[in-house]
Amino acid sequence: MGYYRAHMMHPKEEKTFVLIKPDGVRKGLIGEVIKRFEQRDLKIVAMEMFLSTRVEMDNHYPKTEAWLTRLGDKTTTTYEKYGHSVKRDFGTTDKLKVGKEVRKWLIDFMTSAPMVKMVVQGVHSVDMVRKIVGPTMPYLAEMGTIRGDYSADSAISANIEKRAVYNLIHASETPEEAAHEIKHWFGKHPIYKYKRFGIDE
Ligand code: ATP
Ligand code: MG
Numbered sequence: 001m002g003y004y005r006a007h008m009m010h011p012k013e014e015k016t017f018v019l020i021k022p023d024g025v026r027k028g029l030i031g032e033v034i035k036r037f038e039q040r041d042l043k044i045v046a047m048e049m050f051l052s053t054r055v056e057m058d059n060h061y062p063k064t065e066a067w068l069t070r071l072g073d074k075t076t077t078t079y080e081k082y083g084h085s086v087k088r089d090f091g092t093t094d095k096l097k098v099g100k101e102v103r104k105w106l107i108d109f110m111t112s113a114p115m116v117k118m119v120v121q122g123v124h125s126v127d128m129v130r131k132i133v134g135p136t137m138p139y140l141a142e143m144g145t146i147r148g149d150y151s152a153d154s155a156i157s158a159n160i161e162k163r164a165v166y167n168l169i170h171a172s173e174t175p176e177e178a179a180h181e182i183k184h185w186f187g188k189h190p191i192y193k194y195k196r197f198g199i200d201e
Pocket of ligand 2: 173
């Protein structure tokens with residue numbers, strides 16, 4: 001559902017896609033994550049535990065040059081901020097190549113243990129869920145966010161170990177991304193409609 005059509009639907013119809021990543025499952029945080037969404041009046045409308053294949057993960061993360069360069073650029077900026085050498089850890093300073101390398105680490109990580117996928121519905125659910133989850137880098141996340149309360153990873157520590165940042169959760173960034181990801185991960189599964197007591201009636 002694009003923003004251009006957003007005026008046609010009630011904000012509480014908005015859906016977003018959430019993945020509890022392997023570190024979240026292995027830390028025993030499935031219940032905690034669901035609790036934090038539900039206590040904020042968000043509604044789980046589909047959910048399943050599964051082990052992703054590399055192909056499924058490859059189709060989940062964008063492959064466009066723009067997305068890869070953004071990932072490489074973000075990584076380079078962090079490295080500069082902390083006086084670390086991208087050249088030493090990645091063997092190149094080319095942002096596209098750095099982005100591709102991080103994407104590969106991400107696929108390794110996301111296929112390393114089971115995950116829980118879900119569709120979460122509620123008022124401005126895309127933004128609400130991102131706020132409850134907190135920013136990408138756990139060491140920068142405020143207490144009170146899921147990442148801020150349960151993780152402490154950073155890009156530098158991850159990249160020295162040649163792996164993705166462990167940050168517990170993936171959540172769609174825009175309604176467009178949510179629509180794409182819901183179709184990708186729940187294409188054949190039902191998305192349920194039901195009324196939550198006190199919220200929908
Ligand atoms: P997600 O898309 O998983 O919800 P996000 O939107 O907060 O997270 P993105 O910038 O889309 O963050 O990056 C996707 C994922 O790639 C991050 O969640 C993190 O696991 C990993 N990642 C991002 N930057 C780095 C980095 N410099 N080194 C290693 N992994 C990274
Ligand atoms: Mg993202």
